[in-house]
Amino acid sequence: MVGGGQLARMTHEAGIPLGIRFKLLSDTPQDSAAQVVSDVVIGDYRDLDVLRAFAQGCDVVTFDHEHVPAEHLRALEADGVVIRPGVEALLHAQDKGVMRKRLSEAGVPCPRHRIVADPEDVARFAAEAGEGDGFPVVLKTVRGGYDGKGVWVVRGVEEAAEPFRAGVPVLAEEMVDFARELAANVVRSPHGQAVAYPVVESIQVDGVCDTVIAPAPGLSEELSGTAQEMALKIAAELGVVGHLAVELFETRDGRLLVNELAMRPHNSGHWTQDGAVTSQFANHVRAVLDLPLGDPRPRAPWTVMTNVLGGDYPDMYGAYLHCMARDPALKIHMYGKDVKPGRKVGHVNTYGDDLADVRERGRHAADYLRGTITE
Amino acid sequence: MVGGGQLARMTHEAGIPLGIRFKLLSDTPQDSAAQVVSDVVIGDYRDLDVLRAFAQGCDVVTFDHEHVPAEHLRALEADGVVIRPGVEALLHAQDKGVMRKRLSEAGVPCPRHRIVADPEDVARFAAEAGEGDGFPVVLKTVRGGYDGKGVWVVRGVEEAAEPFRAGVPVLAEEMVDFARELAANVVRSPHGQAVAYPVVESIQVDGVCDTVIAPAPGLSEELSGTAQEMALKIAAELGVVGHLAVELFETRDGRLLVNELAMRPHNSGHWTQDGAVTSQFANHVRAVLDLPLGDPRPRAPWTVMTNVLGGDYPDMYGAYLHCMARDPALKIHMYGKDVKPGRKVGHVNTYGDDLADVRERGRHAADYLRGTITE
Incomplete structure (x- = not known):
């Protein structure tokens, strides 16, 4: 790797x-x-x-x-x-322009988008919406972004200069009026075998994934099936081998639009370590080695993944002891990273029958580990 | 480690x-x-x-x-x-003579036993049973045995010479008329916190652990509680830190006798990797580092561990593919060891609601991986 x-x-x-x-x-x-x-x-x-x-x-x-x-x-x-995944597939995870073009050609619903040349071109793109000036608009460098980096929400032409400074092509997208973000995680092997995990809800804070709820609460079977089919179709269409995360917007009018793709294990799949029969990591290994894939089914009615970000205190040891003692069923996953404010240093998984309780346990542990609460 | x-x-x-x-x-x-x-x-x-x-x-x-x-x-x-565990505790897992003496003094039920000096002394030990000549008798070297090695079942004085040849003290024990073997696994921290896993049934074949069923089928709550209390008492009495496996005989008349102790993760606890909220390995780490212990509760009604022994074919790859494809929920744990006939090279965990099905899936996979069945 x-x-x-x-x-x-x-x-x-x-x-x-x-x-x-x-x-x-x-x-x-x-x-x-x-x-x-x-x-x-x-x-x-x-x-x-x-x-x-x-x-x-x-x-x-x-x-x-x-x-x-x-x-x-x-x-x-x-x-x-x-x-694995091969370069022809991986290009679509490396370059958002290539990805948008290919998915649109394949009939996969995406936000309205096009590559823009300069701030004036952004204004033209915005105006094409046909309502007012069309702002705000989302601008993204086609390569190199992650966790909110390389993404700007631009409210007028005067804010649109910054993204062009990196010298990387810039993609403009409509600002989607979404109800929430979902992720459809699938794994595909060179044989073409594929498995789909339950569709999850992903909650972002300041552009960084904060909480993932499996399965997405209240998602209809129909929309869940649509999301899984979209992800399986994309995996097959692009020839993905390994884990594919398809980040989706669920719009207020009940449509699904593709936001981003990742062709590797993904933060929206970390819940599978403790919440699914086979984790995304195990299935990624199985896929890239062309081994038969493992069962993606959930092991509990609800599993919640909460990211642990670094806080102001570099020594998490005391908090770590507290969280383990308070909740013996808490599943802690630490990354061995030095603590820096805002850096992802681990995550916690919680699972059970009662979603409110499962969420609260994860929230408490993540906040306590970060140091934003002390009791 | x-x-x-x-x-x-x-x-x-x-x-x-x-x-x-x-x-x-x-x-x-x-x-x-x-x-x-x-x-x-x-x-x-x-x-x-x-x-x-x-x-x-x-x-x-x-x-x-x-x-x-x-x-x-x-x-x-x-x-x-x-x-951790400290040497004073560990001695009881290293030396069966020390272990028997200490447990007997603490009032923990053990098979009748004593250190024997030579084959004639074995005959005297046997005769002390008070019925016939008292054979068969079990002889064990006090140190160095595992997986049936260092253990002899002796049917008369003429068979009793072999165990003395190693120059290690020999322990004689009554041959217990047991209904089955159980194991009570507990973990204890330096703080004195302790957790008890469900008591399991352990099925041996040729002196080697073959199958572990969690929980032990049909074990009464009373006997299960007694076994857990015995293990917790031994852990506290001996000052064990970390995982303690207490192998037990369940006699035909409903008593529990201690067979062996192991003060480390143990084959009878491998089911916890996929069958418990916190595995024995995670809890061993937590205990030796004096971290709060994790929840030992089971995640499924039944979990079965089946050991994979090496067979006549050194290349298990084809069998490995077959087993993964046949049972996507099979949890395979391979040890990265060269295959030699009879050598433990891995284990499989299966879990579910139907014990017969869960056992059959584990049995099939282990036999297929060993090469004793081909369909």
Whole structure:
């Protein structure tokens, strides 16, 4: 796996019972995954020679992030390295412009969008909505964004200059009037076998995922089925191998629009570690190795994942003891990262029959670990 | 953790979400745990200098087996190394003579037993039963036995010479007329907090654990409570820290007698990985680090663990694919060991509402992986 973040850490954890020999390419020995994996190569994933040396002796190469340059992936594939998901699929997770074009052509509902050239072009895009000046509009750099970075909500042409400064193409999208955000997680193998997890509700705070509720409360069977079908269709259409997260807007008038794609284990699937028969990490490993996929069904009526962000206190140990003692059924997942304010340093999973209680337990633990509450 | 076997492998796996920095002392880099742990020291646990160097920088030292010489453990404790469980507790898992004496003094029911000097003394021990010649009798070397090794069932004085050849003291025990074998697993922290898992039935084949059923079918609440109380009492009495497995005989007349003790994660607790809120491995880690313990409650009405032994075919890959495809809910735990006939190379966990079905799924997978069935 290329990338030493928490996704690689948890993928390794899930590979241990499968008997997998996991090899990691990590920036530093202190990275989240590098702390726990035996076979670690330290190197820069932007360096093709490093990637080539790393891929030697790997049966399959997969990724914990989308940042490996596409030309390097193409070079590796030309060398005969097995990359899963392959570069032609991965492009759609790396470049939002490519993704929007391809999904629209395939008839998958997306927000209105187009690549814009400059702030004046943003104004024209906005005006095409046909109501008033059409602002606000969402601008995104097509590459490199995550957790709200690389995304701007622009209320007029005078705010539209900033996104163009990075020198990366900019995508304009309508600001969707959504009721909530959902995620449809599916896993697909090279054989074409696929499994779909229950559709979840994802609650963002300041552009960062805060809470995921599985299954999405009150979602009709019809809309749930539609979301799963969309994700399975996208996975097949794009030739995805491994885990695919499809982030969706549920609009106030009951439509589903695709927001983002991720072709790797994803924050919206962390609940599966304790809430599903087979976790997204285990199924990602099974898929990229072309093993038969595991059962994606839930193990509890409700499972809630709450992200733990770093707070002002670097030492979480006391809070950690408190949370374990207060709630012996709390499932804590720490990433081994230094605490910095706002940084994702872990998550907690809670599950049970009573959604309000399950949410409250997760909320309390995450807030206590962050230090925003002390009792 | 000292010892690179599968117990260390699975303890590391359970420590990853807890954010633990796990350091391993392993005989070889090929050992089961050494394959998956980042921080591995290769060395001989029988060498005090190796142990001393390893213990440097560990907050706590714990064990995946009972074979570290007691005098080395004492030396480490004298150095100020924190060892959990401590040597005074661990002695009772290392030496069956010490264990029997201590448990009997504490009023814990055990089979009739005493240390015997030679085959003639075995005959005298047998005759003390007061019925016929008193054979068969069970002989055990007090140290070094596991999985049926170091244990003999002797039907007459002429068979009683073999156990004395190792030069280790020999313990004679009555051959218990048991209905079945049970195990009571508990975890105790230095604070004295303790949790008890549901009592399980353990089915042995040729002296090796084959199947564990959680909870033990048909066990009365009263007997289950008695077994848990016995295990908690032993843990407290002996000052155990970490996981304690108490293997029990359930006699045909409804009594419970202690067979063996293990002070580490134990095969009779592997079902907890998929069948309990907190696994024995996670709770062992929490206990030895004096973290609050996790909820030991079961997650399914029935969970069955079936051991996978090596068969005649070293390459299990085809069977592995078959089992995953046949039963997507099968939980496979492989140890990364070379396949040798009769060697424990993994286990499978199955769970559900219907015990017969849950057992059959585990049985089929284990037999198929071993190669004793092909459909």
